[in-house]
Amino acid sequence: MIGDTEIWITGIGAVSPLGCGIEAISTSVLAGKTSIGPITHFDTSTHASKIASHIGLIPDSPWPVHPALPPTGKLIETCSALALDNAGWHPASGRLGVVLGVGPDWMLSWESTWGPVPTGTLYQPGSPFPSYTDLLASHWLGTMAPSIQLSSACASGNHALALAAAMLKGGAADAVLAGAAAVNTTPLTLAVFGNLRATSRRNDDPTRACRPFDRERDGFVMGDGGALFVLETATRARARGARPLAILAGWGMTSDAHHLVMPSTDQTHVVSAMRQALERAKVTPSEPGYINAHAPGTPAGDAMEAQAIRQVASDTGISAPVSSTKAATGHLLAAAASLELAIGIGCLERQAIPATLNLDTVDTSCEGIDHVHGESRSTPLRWILSNAFGFGGSNCSVVLRLPPKL
């Protein structure tokens, strides 16, 4: 059993088409802006879905790791540098672990080399490129702490933070760089999700295409971006004078064990993940909070989550306003949870909850929860719960708490 050691988030490096840095991204999300638009960087004429939140130019990292990284690698590189800089961390500060959530990166590497839109020269046959964790570890860390690259599909970012917390509490690292970032908007990824009928086909109205919980929702819209975080124990962070941006207070993780793609109609295991996170964080019904829903705008996924949130409120007495930020950012797949946690930290800082964009009429299957729609809501916040559910039936919920003022 791990003890009650408090885990602080002391650095964030977040990049999205909405902006670079938590300040810019939170401002845009709370103002109701969206970065979703037509895809113009490759030919979408044969695609069912032709829209996305595409990042375009990725900001350069002040400390490049490798000169020939493909887009996802470059984004990870930039987010890492921003996070470490934000935390004031340098190699002499101690042993830095890495937990990185990833998508199908070796596929994207191939697509970079042989695909319809060559973007990099990273992968060479017979000479597999090192994993991103290896790259980061060798560049930043000279590490004596564990590196883990993981995937639970769209729940990867939350799992990365939970494992990072365990790594710290178990004594294997002094700080951990954790999170996920991805450039998903590639021809093949778009084609796969389009043919799976998971993405919105509202191509003529991109900014209103992603409609979480809405009666007219018809699928998600793909997005690029991500966030990496620096996590430390409170004791160690205090000792080096680092300030907390949030407390990573709780996590819960389960599997549906039902179907590789479809969410289970039985919410038991989603409810269990949310309850584990709330209980671990010792959230009480009287504390004001916010639930950042996974809700990508798919008919089955949104309905399942709304029902699970209602069930958690019924079981625990803990309820809170709910919104999904995917209509603003797009769905970042493996990196979705990380960017949403970064936005959640922005919400805690500003004591405000962003609205679910395009939620004009709540679908009957999604009723019974306090939807924030129309415009963002200013309200006292002590905690946020961020849900993330992925292919393979993975469920991971994380609770962040407002940090102490130092």
Add this chain to the structure above:
Amino acid sequence: MARQARGTTIRKPVVPEIQAREWVIACHGYAEAEHEAIAPLRRQFADSWTGPGKGSMRHMEDQTAVALEAVRLARLMAPNLAFDDWAVLACPLLPGRTTFRDNLKRYAEDGAWAISPQVIPQCSLHSLPGQVSIILGAHGPNLGIGGWPGTEDQVWSAAWAIDLAVEPQGLWLIWTGLETDLHPGGTSSTRLRALAVALSRTPDSQDLDGKWRLAIGAPNPADSPWCPWKAGSLLQDQCSPWSATVGASSLSLRFVPPGQNT
């Protein structure tokens, strides 16, 4: 932050008190298959499956099929073990090579509509552990770990961290690999292999007769590097303790044969 990542003298860290974790190796299985044998294996698993997703299973990735065979063989050692709250951690190496190679070609020839919707659900790092969790009815976390050659040892760091994070009743750890990478323009067939190891908790009352134990704890610099394929034969043949480092990290593994102390 100054740019000082390379060439900086790193302060010698305070030796931490690393929390050790220990399990019993409940069962283990190893499977190999030529590429040509995968299709029948895949059909065999799909045909015998009675739960949801039977159609989806017909598209399972090559390494997933071999992993399921390793898990099936392992379960023969412990037929009465249930896995309700177990976690599944799996490290397939570069999954989806053949599917992705074929789909790149199709996209070039026929455009987006020709792409299989199964590519990402079946061929990603998360696909194999997801499928195993479905087959086992395991509701603990399921995670793909590593994925690139050279990341196999990350499974141990993840197992240690998951055990600390949520204390599942047990963990399935799975490694799979291709003998040769299948890049576009290269060879189109290769041999596949999989090792599956089930680690269960060690309550004081548990009968440890005939069981290997495994501990993860503080590092021992004298240890040799971990190799899943070496460990597969180790569990079959060797009867003395064996330990290994987890990459360049601060963790170490120790395998203890039946009847011996850690």
